[in-house]
Amino acid sequence: KQIFRPHPNECSGSDLDGDTYFVCWDPELIPYKQIDAMDYSPAPTTKLDHEVTIENLTKLFSIAVDFPKTSVPAEIPQDLRVKEFSDFMEKPDKPSYQSHNVIGKLFREVKNLAPNECSIKFLTREKMQRFYDPDMEVEGFEDYIDDAFFYKSKYDYKLGNLMDYYRVKTEVEIPSGGIMKMSRSFTKKL
Structure with missing residues (x-):
């Protein structure tokens, strides 16, 4: 028997099996009709009055896996992090x-x-100046240049590691999940 399920329910699962998705805010891709979200009223959380053991951690993992269905987060105590x-x-x-x-x-x-080479070329001040658009300046931007450079460099490093790991060629493939050609080592049948 075919059972109707709302699209948000069809799109979600609690098995954490690596489903990929891409979020884009292009107005042309936003549906003309909005459907109300499902009611995911959270269940009450359980407060532990004893020390957490390995056996208790399995409960936390179970709660974490069920989070998409129940909205109950697995709260891991600071001392166990x-x-x-x-x-x-x-x-x-x-x-x-x-x-x-x-x-x-x-x-x-x-x-x-x-090879100790990164798939992307790191941001340099020379590159920034080449693509710099003074029309984009806002008052007080100078206060944030060093932070922006720091975080962009950190982003490039982490992105480069992901690109090298998955052997992808373009930056857009990583955040979109649309990897054009997966490395053979990731497509082998076991």
């Missing part, structure tokens, strides 16, 4: 430690073998 990351995770802005597991050893063995 990760404080340091393994070096192979390459998080330069976070505290890290040298992993002694197999993946850590492999990472350190091969990290200098790969």
Whole structure:
């Protein structure tokens, strides 16, 4: 029997299986008819009166997976949050430690073998001046130039890592999820 489901319900799932989507605010792509959102009234949260154990974490994971359906967030206590990351995770802005597991050893063995080139060219002051449009200036913009340069450089670094990892050629493929040609290593059948 065919059961009617509203489109928002059809588009969502709680299995976190890697569904991709793209958000675009082009007025021509916004539907002429708006449908009211479904009522996702949150269920009451559970407050724990005891220390969290590994068994309790499975409950938190279950709550996290069900979040799209229930709107109940999994609240992980501060003392259980990760404080340091393994070096192979390459998080330069976070505290890290040298992993002694197999993946850590492999990472350190091969990290200098790969070409140390980024897929995108980093932003430089010369590039900024070449594409600079004085008509876009707003009063007080000078106060934000250093911050903008810092965050753009950080964006370029992280984007470059993603592009190298997935071996994509253009910047637009990463935020849109529309990867034109996936690397063979990601399309192999296991």
